[in-house]
Amino acid sequence: MTLTKGNVNVEEQAIEAKKASKKLMVLSEKEKNEALNHLADVLEREYETILQANEKDLENGKEKGYSEAFMDRLSLSKERVADFANGLREVAKLEDPTGNILTDWTLDNGLQVEKVTVPLGVIGMIYEARPNVTVDATGLALKSGNAIVLKGGSSAINSNGAIVDVIHKGLAETKIPKEAVQFIASTDRAATNELFTMKEHIDVLIPRGGGKLIQAVVENATVPVLETGVGNCHIYVDKEADATKAINILVNAKTDRPAVCNAAETLIVHEEWLEKNSEALIEALQRNNMNVHGDEKAVSVIPGAVPAGHEDWANEYLSTDIAVKTVSDVNEAIGHIETYGTKHSEAIVTENDETAQLFLSLVDAAAIYHNASTRFTDGGALGFGAEIGISTQKLHARGPMGLPALTTVKFLMKGNGQIR
Template sequence: MTTASAVKTNSVEEQAKKARKAAKTLSILTTKEKNEALHTVADALEAGYESILSANLTDLKNGEDKGFGAAFMDRLSLTKERIFDFAAGLRQVAGLPDPIGDVMSGWTLDNGLKVEEVRVPLGVIGMIYEARPNVTADAAGLALKSGNAIVLKGGSSALNSNQAIIEIMHHALEKTKIPKDAVQFIATADREATKQLFTMKEHIDVLIPRGGASLIKAVVENATVPVLETGVGNCHIYVDKEADAEKAINILINAKTDRPAVCNAAETLIIHEEWLNKHKNLLADCLKKHGITVHGDESAAAALPDVVPAGESDWANEYLSLDLAVKIVASLEQAMEHIDRYGTKHSESIITENRETAKKFMQLADAAALYHNASTRFTDGGALGFGAEIGISTQKLHARGPMGLPALTTRKYLMSGDGQTR
C-alpha cells in the first residue's frame, strides 16, 4: 500500500525532473527571449492582482486564527502596491545585463590552445522559504533571467498566496519561449516533501534556504545538495564618540522603524559613552516618540528612561519589532568585540565623522555589508540596483551579500584547439 507521504515524495521528484528537463531549454534561450518572458509575467501579475489578494486574505485569516505575531503577519501580507512592486522588480531584472555567456577571462597557451572562462547557469535551484509570498516572484524571475529552472517550496502559511502567484506565472509563461516547467512549486505543507529536496543531488544543483534561523539551520545541517546559505540579520549600529547627532538619530530611526520585521533592520544600538553623555536627552526623546522599547545594559539604564534590563538573548536574537538592544561602550574596540560575539555577519553600520575610525571599522567588521554614516536598510537587491534578490548570503564561498544574477551562475572553461595533445 502506498502512503500519502510516498505519493507526495514521488510527486516532488517528478517536479524536479521536469525542472531539470526545462533547464536544458532555458539555458540556450537568448537574452531577448528571457526578457520578453519576464515582461509578460510582470504584466500578468499586475492584471491578476485581485486573485492574488483574495488568496492572501485566506492566508492572513488562517494566520490570525493561529495567533501569528505582528512581524510574521507583516511578512505574509500583500497589498496591490506590494504586488505591483514585485512585478516592477521583474521588469527591473529584465533590464539588467544578462550574465550568461560573459567571458570572465581568456588567454592562449604557449601551444596555441585558446582558453575562455565563461558564465553559465547553475542548472536547477531549489528554494525553501517562509512567509513572504513576494519571494515566489522574485526568486523565479532571477532564476529565469540567469537561465536556471527553479523548484520552489514556500511555507504553509502562504500556501494560497503562492499558488495564486504560480498559477498566473504559468499561464503567462505558456505565451513565451520559456517552458512553464522551468518554475515548479511544491504545493504541500508536508515536511517530508521539504526533506526530499535536501537529498535530490541528481536533480537539484543548489539549495537556497530563506527564512528564520531554525529553517536555515535545518537545511545546512541536513542537506546533501550544496547550499547557498542565507542568514538572519542581527544588525548593529555603532554611534562613535565623533558621530554627528542628527545623522545618528535619523539613521537609527530609519534602520529600526522603517520595516522592523525585515532582516536588514537594526536590532542593536551600540553607543560610545562620550556621545551618550552629550546627547542622551535627544536620544531618549526620539526613542519615546517612535515607540521604541529599549533593552539595555546597566549604563543604558542609568542614562535612559524606561529601560528593560537586557539578558543574553537580547544581544543574540532578532526582535523583528520596535524593540532595540542598547549597549554602552568606552571604545571602538569594545564595540567590535560585541559585534564579533553576537553579529550574524549580515549588516553593520558605524556613525562617525572620523574617517580613520570608520576605515578601521570597515576593515575589522566581519559582515556581508558594512556602512559608514548610512542605514543598514540598504542591504537589499532592489536598493543596490540588482533588481529583485534571491536572498542575502552571510557565508563566504561563491556569493556574499544580496544575491542577484551573477550569484546564480557558475563557470565553464571552454578550450579551442587545432589538434593539440598532451
C-alpha cells in the same frame, strides 16, 4: 493549484525542472526579457486572484496567532503585487549574467581557452512567509537561465500557489517552458526534506527565512547550499558621531520596516556620546515607540528601559524592541559585534575617518556602513533589480545575491587536433 499535505511527487517535479533548464540555456537574452516583462503584465492583471488567495493565508494567520511582524511579511496588496511585478521589469533591464567570457588565453600549443559564465542549472528555493520571494526568485532564476523548484512555508501556501498559477499562465505565452518553475504544493515537511538530498536533479539549495529553517537546511542537505542568514544588525554611534545623523540613521534602520532582516536590532553607543546627547536620543526612542533592553548604564539613563541579558544581545527582534549597549571605545563595539553579530549588516556613525576605517576593516559582515542606514542591504536598493537572498557566508557569493550569484563558470577549450 491543488494544495495537499502529502502525495506530492517532488522528484518528478525536480526532473521536469531539470529538463526545462536545458531549454532555458539556449534561449536568447531577448526571449528571456520578453518573458519577464510579459509575466509582470500578467501578475498585475491577475492581482485580484492573488489577493483572494492571500486573504485565506491571513485568516489562517489570525487564527494561529501570528505576530504583527509576521503578518506584515505575509500580507499582500495591489501595491505590493505591482511592486514585485515592477521588480521583474527591473530584472529584465539588467545585463544577462550568462555567456560572458571572463578571461581567455591561448596555450603554447595553440589550444584556445575561455572561462565563461553559465547558469547553475536547477535552484531549489526553500523559504518562509514572504510571498514576494516567489516572484523575485523566479525572475532572477529565469533571467540567469536557471529552472527553479519553489518550496514556500505553509503560512503562505495559498498565496504562493496562486502566484505560481499566474506565472504558469503567463509563461504559456512565452518561449520559457512553464516547467521551468515548479511549486511544491504541500505542507508536508517530508516534501522539503526530499529536496535536501536530490543532488542528481537540484544543483543548489537556497534557504531564506528564520534561523531554524536555515540551520535545518545547512545541517541536513547533501545538495550544495547557498546560505542566507538572519540579521542581528548593529548601529554603533561613536563618540565623534554627529547627533542628527546618528538619530536619523538609527530611527530609519530600526523603524522603517522592523520585520526585515536588514533592520537594526542593537544600538551600540559610546558612553561619552550618550552623556552629551541622551535627551535627544530618549526623545527619538519614545517618539518611535522603541522598547529598550539595555545594559546597566543604558537602563540608568533611558526611562522605561529594562535590563538586557545574553538573549537580548543575540535576539533578532523583528519589532520596535531594541537592545542598547554602552561602550568606552570602538574596539569594545567591534568585540560586541564579533560576539553577537550574524555577519549580515553593521554600521558606524562617526565623523572620525580613522575610527570609521578601523571599523570597516575589522568588522566581519557581508555589508558594512559608515554614516548610513543598514536598510540599504537589499538587492533592489543596490541596483540588482531584486535579490534571491542575502548571503552571510564567504564562498561563491556574499551579501545581496542578484543575477551574478546564480551563475557558475565553464572552461571552453578549442583546438585543431592537439593531444597531450
